[in-house]
Amino acid sequence: MLSRVADSLYWMSRYLERAEHTARLLDVSLQQLDQRPGDAQRRWERLLAGLQSTVADAEPLAITASLTFDAGRGESIVASISAARENARQVREQISSEMWEQINRLYLHVRSATMASIADEPHGFFRSVKEGAHLFQGICDATMSHGEGWHFIQAGRAIERAGATTRMLEAYVLDRGGMLTQSNDDQAWVCLLKSCTAYEAYCKVYTATIRPERIVEFLVLDAYFPHSMRFAAETVQVATRAIAAATGTAQAGRVDRLAGRLRATLDYGQTDEILADLRGYLATLLQLCVQIDAAIYQTYIAYPADQALSA
Amino acid sequence: MMSADPTAPAAPFARYQLGAAYDEMFAAPQRPRGHYTRLYERLLELPADELERRQTAADQNFLNQGVTFTVYGADEGTERIFPYDLLPRIITSAEWDVIERGLTQRITALNLFLRDIYHDGHILHDGVIPADLVLSCRHYRREMRGIRLVRDAYISIAGTDLVRLPDGRFAVLEDNVRVPSGVSYMLVNRQVSKRVFPNLFDHYNVRPNEQYGQALLATLRALDPQQRPDPRVVLLTPGVYNSAYFEHTFLARQMGIELVEGRDLLVHNNVVYMRTTAGLERVDVIYRRVDDDFIDPLSFRHDSFLGVAGLMHAYRAGNVGLANAIGTGVADDKAVYAYVPRIIRYYTGEDPILENVETFVLADDVQRRHVLDNLESLVVKAVGESGGYGMLIGPHSTAAEREAFRRQIEADPRNYIAQPTLALSQAPCFIDGGIEARHIDLRPYILSGERVVIVPGGLTRVALRRGSLVVNSSQGGGSKDTWILHD
Numbered sequence: 036m037l038s039r040v041a042d043s044l045y046w047m048s049r050y051l052e053r054a055e056h057t058a059r060l061l062d063v064s065l066q067q068l069d070q071r072p073g074d075a076q077r078r079w080e081r082l083l084a085g086l087q088s089t090v091a092d093a094e095p096l097a098i099t100a101s102l103t104f105d106a107g108r109g110e111s112i113v114a115s116i117s118a119a120r121e122n123a124r125q126v127r128e129q130i131s132s133e134m135w136e137q138i139n140r141l142y143l144h145v146r147s148a149t150m151a152s153i154a155d156e157p158h159g160f161f162r163s164v165k166e167g168a169h170l171f172q173g174i175c176d177a178t179m180s181h182g183e184g185w186h187f188i189q190a191g192r193a194i195e196r197a198g199a200t201t202r203m204l205e206a207y208v209l210d211r212g213g214m215l216t217q218s219n220d221d222q223a224w225v226c227l228l229k230s231c232t233a234y235e236a237y238c239k240v241y242t243a244t245i246r247p248e249r250i251v252e253f254l255v256l257d258a259y260f261p262h263s264m265r266f267a268a269e270t271v272q273v274a275t276r277a278i279a280a281a282t283g284t285a286q287a288g289r290v291d292r293l294a295g296r297l298r299a300t301l302d303y304g305q306t307d308e309i310l311a312d313l314r315g316y317l318a319t320l321l322q323l324c325v326q327i328d329a330a331i332y333q334t335y336i337a338y339p340a341d342q343a344l345s346a
Numbered sequence: 347m348m349s350a351d352p353t354a355p356a357a358p359f360a361r362y363q364l365g366a367a368y369d370e371m372f373a374a375p376q377r378p379r380g381h382y383t384r385l386y387e388r389l390l391e392l393p394a395d396e397l398e399r400r401q402t403a404a405d406q407n408f409l410n411q412g413v414t415f416t417v418y419g420a421d422e423g424t425e426r427i428f429p430y431d432l433l434p435r436i437i438t439s440a441e442w443d444v445i446e447r448g449l450t451q452r453i454t455a456l457n458l459f460l461r462d463i464y465h466d467g468h469i470l471h472d473g474v475i476p477a478d479l480v481l482s483c484r485h486y487r488r489e490m491r492g493i494r495l496v497r498d499a500y501i502s503i504a505g506t507d508l509v510r511l512p513d514g515r516f517a518v519l520e521d522n523v524r525v526p527s528g529v530s531y532m533l534v535n536r537q538v539s540k541r542v543f544p545n546l547f548d549h550y551n552v553r554p555n556e557q558y559g560q561a562l563l564a565t566l567r568a569l570d571p572q573q574r575p576d577p578r579v580v581l582l583t584p585g586v587y588n589s590a591y592f593e594h595t596f597l598a599r600q601m602g603i604e605l606v607e608g609r610d611l612l613v614h615n616n617v618v619y620m621r622t623t624a625g626l627e628r629v630d631v632i633y634r635r636v637d638d639d640f641i642d643p644l645s646f647r648h649d650s651f652l653g654v655a656g657l658m659h660a661y662r663a664g665n666v667g668l669a670n671a672i673g674t675g676v677a678d679d680k681a682v683y684a685y686v687p688r689i690i691r692y693y694t695g696e697d698p699i700l701e702n703v704e705t706f707v708l709a710d711d712v713q714r715r716h717v718l719d720n721l722e723s724l725v726v727k728a729v730g731e732s733g734g735y736g737m738l739i740g741p742h743s744t745a746a747e748r749e750a751f752r753r754q755i756e757a758d759p760r761n762y763i764a765q766p767t768l769a770l771s772q773a774p775c776f777i778d779g780g781i782e783a784r785h786i787d788l789r790p791y792i793l794s795g796e797r798v799v800i801v802p803g804g805l806t807r808v809a810l811r812r813g814s815l816v817v818n819s820s821q822g823g824g825s826k827d828t829w830i831l832h833d
Contacts, residue, residue: 036624037604037620037621037622038621038622038623041623125585125586128595183623278623281623281624282622282624282625283624335623336621336623338621338625340612340614341614343626344614
């Protein structure tokens with residue numbers, strides 16, 4: 036497979052995941068009710084921190100408008116979906132026509148919306164974005180060959196999701212000076228879970244009792260929940276191994292080592308040790324994600340030509 | 347309402363008018379030519395709204411398949427459907443035989459001409475064509491001097507525009523021997539017309555054209571300089587913003603070859619490689635749909651992002667084949683065109699089977715004076731342009747446009763030629779619920795590899811505006827399927 040094609044598939048997937056993540060965060064934050072004055076402001080600050088974003092006017096509607104429609108802002112829904120579509124357009128003959136039609140439809144949908152048109156019922160709009168992204172994933176799984184290209188799509192989504200979940204956790208932990216204490220601020224923790232679509236899944240495992248250390252444990256170490264770090268690490272490893280097998284690349288060792296290390300860090304992580312230095316642990320995970328992304332790029336996309344020629 | 351008058355045209359043809367131009371369907375009013383009779387009768391049988399329904403179905407087909415082209419100059423590259431007219435254009439076996447022989451003769455002579463001017467230049471020394479005319483061509487490439495090409499294949503793929511004159515003969519209007527486009531529409535039109543007129547298709551003994559992909563691939567494989575048994579062939583596209591991007595993806599898929607952009611390729615030690623996830627893979631033949639100017643920033647335009655740095659060196663070293671070769675544009679320069687009949691006689695010793703259209707070379711003082719005195723009746727074209735850009739159509743021009751062209755011609759006479767306004771032949775087209783006559787041309791595609799192959803047919807382009815003579819897709823033209831019949 037051409038390196039450029041693999042790169043476009045990987046980024047198409049990452050951008051779409053990014054759009055869905057932003058839509059979910061905004062949706063959750065707009066629906067959250069507050070117990071005390073000041074809660075709302077802290078919630079929106081955490082949301083911005085989780086997206087590594089800043090908005091001059093920290094007023095909820097201004098933040099929503101900016102993170103939804105500001106095309107010049109990489110994390111906005113419109114910018115992410117446009118970038119995903121542009122990547123899909125570059126490899127239109129490599130993806131199924133159903134996939135192209137779905138991403139094009141989603142693009143036209145968000146491009147035609149305005150703040151005025153979604154103001155009455157923002158929830159409906161954000162839900163349509165999330166569903167549009169889910170539909171794309173379903174179509175992709177059902178209509179595209181599960182070969183090398185499909186694995187690049189899986190790897191892109193998992194890396195993006197792992198990074199997004201880690202940053203959300205950081206935003207909530209940093210907010211407390213790195214300390215996890217049982218506070219009466221349950222709503223904030225519920226908000227975190229919902230931001231990762233994890234509230235219902237968490238309750239099934241731990242009941243509705245809100246315990247910060249359990250929330251961290253669930254979002255980081257749960258083996259079965261698709262937005263957990265551990266689940267993402269497994270997906271990354273499966274996908275990168277399939278890519279290595281398909282290409283027979285001798286250079287794949289670095290990707291495999293890093294993906295294996297990320298997975299081991301999560302598979303064999305101990306909750307008490309993790310909580311003892313949560314900040315440091317999250318930073319390690321984030322760094323591994325960045326390294327895997329760079330290693331994929333250097334191994335399959337932008338490898339030095341002289342190195343490939345001497346191999 | 348159907349008229350009771352037996353001499354009046356039948357309902358669907360009520361608006362059909364015969365004129366000075368050759369009519370493809372009718373020999374005289376209500377008297378279709380033999381090979382059009384069955385189509386004519388079928389059109390009379392069909393209920394009034396049936397054609398409309400089929401046209402809608404065909405349009406929908408193009409839309410769903412994403413068969414589009416991009417119009418330059420409009421808002422940031424608008425994608426449009428190439429309008430398709432559902433009535434086929436029919437050419438008899440005898441007519442096609444002349445076209446096929448004529449085009450084979452022509453491409454053979456043009457390849458010998460290119461070989462000659464980039465090596466010994468016999469034709470220039472013998473004074474058959476002025477040397478300064480050839481050497482001053484915008485598309486003449488000094489870099490090609492003395493390069494030996496496999497099979498002396500300069501032009502591997504040509505798309506030659508033919509028109510039919512009022513007396514029924516075909517003549518060559520222009521040669522397109524750089525990166526001719528449109529063949530995908532020829533193939534898609536056939537897929538659609540088979541669905542639109544299945545019964546008629548069975549009745550007419552139409553020669554197939556779907557083997558074009560295989561024939562093109564065989565032509566390209568023959569260009570491998572190393573003549574390996576299984577060369578790697580790729581199609582080089584300028585990318586998604588190019589007007590013919592659909593065609594590039596279509597042809598790559600038809601041939602089962604990789605569609606690459608300049609950034610996918612690199613040259614190392616004069617060998618071309620493409621960058622894949624499994625490492626660098628050697629490339630042997632490139633079907634390039636990128637113009638000479640943009641193909642190698644080291645040799646040509648250094649601001650090009652579409653090309654491959656060092657490609658020209660690999661080409662000179664004989665490590666990669668290109669279709670078409672660099673520098674073929676000399677042969678479709680519109681001033682050189684005027685000399686093609688002489689070129690054919692010079693190299694083949696035969697008379698041209700297909701004639702040229704009368705052409706005035708404006709670098710010549712006498713011819714220029716004649717043209718400047720008669721601008722309102724002539725068509726003036728810039729020699730190095732294509733796609734209907736840079737043209738003045740005298741009879742449809744304003745005094746201001748003529749004046750602007752007069753100044754351009756006087757400033758740079760070498761850059762222009764003029765031709766009489768041609769009465770292009772007309773054919774029935776389905777327009778606004780009825781059948782009307784529109785002017786058409788024909789672009790067959792000629793492949794020259796181990797031998798010359800012309801897939802029966804071509805792209806019949808239609809000037810959809812009433813009375814218009816401009817068939818280019820960028821200027822409001824459409825197309826129709828072209829049926830070449832068996833004996």
